[in-house]
Every structure is written in structure tokens, then in C-alpha cells.
Amino acid sequence: MIKRTMFQMLALNAIVAIALFACGGGATEPVQNSQRPSPPPPPPAAAPSQQSEASSSNSEATGNAFAVVMQDQGGSGAYIFDPKNMEFNNGDTISFELSSETEFHSFTVEELGIDFEVDGGTSEIFTFTFDKPGTYSLICIPHETLGMVGTITVK
Numbered sequence: 001m002i003k004r005t006m007f008q009m010l011a012l013n014a015i016v017a018i019a020l021f022a023c024g025g026g027a028t029e030p031v032q033n034s035q036r037p038s039p040p041p042p043p044p045a046a047a048p049s050q051q052s053e054a055s056s057s058n059s060e061a062t063g064n065a066f067a068v069v070m071q072d073q074g075g076s077g078a079y080i081f082d083p084k085n086m087e088f089n090n091g092d093t094i095s096f097e098l099s100s101e102t103e104f105h106s107f108t109v110e111e112l113g114i115d116f117e118v119d120g121g122t123s124e125i126f127t128f129t130f131d132k133p134g135t136y137s138l139i140c141i142p143h144e145t146l147g148m149v150g151t152i153t154v155k
Helices: 002-022 141-146
Strands: 065-071 080-082 085-088 093-100 105-109 114-118 123-129 134-139 149-154
Touching: 065 105, 080 149, 093 105, 093 114, 105 141, 114 123
Parallel strands: 065 093, 085 149
Antiparallel strands: 065 080, 093 123, 105 114, 105 134, 134 149
């Protein structure tokens, strides 16, 4: 019986030794931290300028860039364009940066053939040349009945 137990212990030791050898159980090398330090976070994106109706005059619009924030209940709490009313000169070419807070919106001026869509939390840029003087209705198609309307005046 002692011989049998001793034989089993030798067999077990041999199996353990083979397993360690097969799995690289020899001398161990120091484990290096495989996690790299995370890169610093990117600087915060500049928020689109939030121009008021009073500051949306054609003097600012002639700078070629014009930011419009499409606000909603998930963001600012109300469905509005900011600015709501815009004024440009006939012949102005404007690059609009449309920023949507949290919901899908459209920037639509049917009389001028403008119809751009912006997904929630994203921005879209488009350029348009105003060549017809007049006052035009600006709407967000899905939120028009909730008051998301404005005007574009071309002098």
C-alpha cells in the first residue's frame, strides 16, 4: 500500500512538472503592465456661437459663417432656432453651421429650396447664396407645430 501511494505521488509530481513545463512554468519574467496610460482627453469642442436675434444682423452674417443652434426639450427645454430670425443681404453667401441639441431637426425654407436635416447631438454645415430679396419662413418640419419656426429676411 505504501508503494502504491508513493507511486501515485511520483506520478502526480511528474504530471505537475509536465504541465508546468508545457505552460511555461519555468523561471518567470516580471510581468510588465500591459495597460498604457490613457491619453489626455481632447480639449472641449467650442460650442457654436449662440447669437441672439439682435446680433444676427447682416453685419455679422457677411463674415460667411453663421451658427444656428436647434434647441429642443431634451436640451434647452423648448423647440426653437437660436437665432430665430436672421437677416442677410441679397448676394450674401453664408456657411451655416447647424447644431442639434439632442433630437433630429430640419432646417427648411421651402421658398428657397433649403432643406437640411441634422441628427441629435450632431452638426451639419452647408453653404447658401441668397439671391432673392424677401422674408421667408424657416421651419423644423417635425417640430413646426410645437413652435420651432423663424424667419430669414434677405434685403
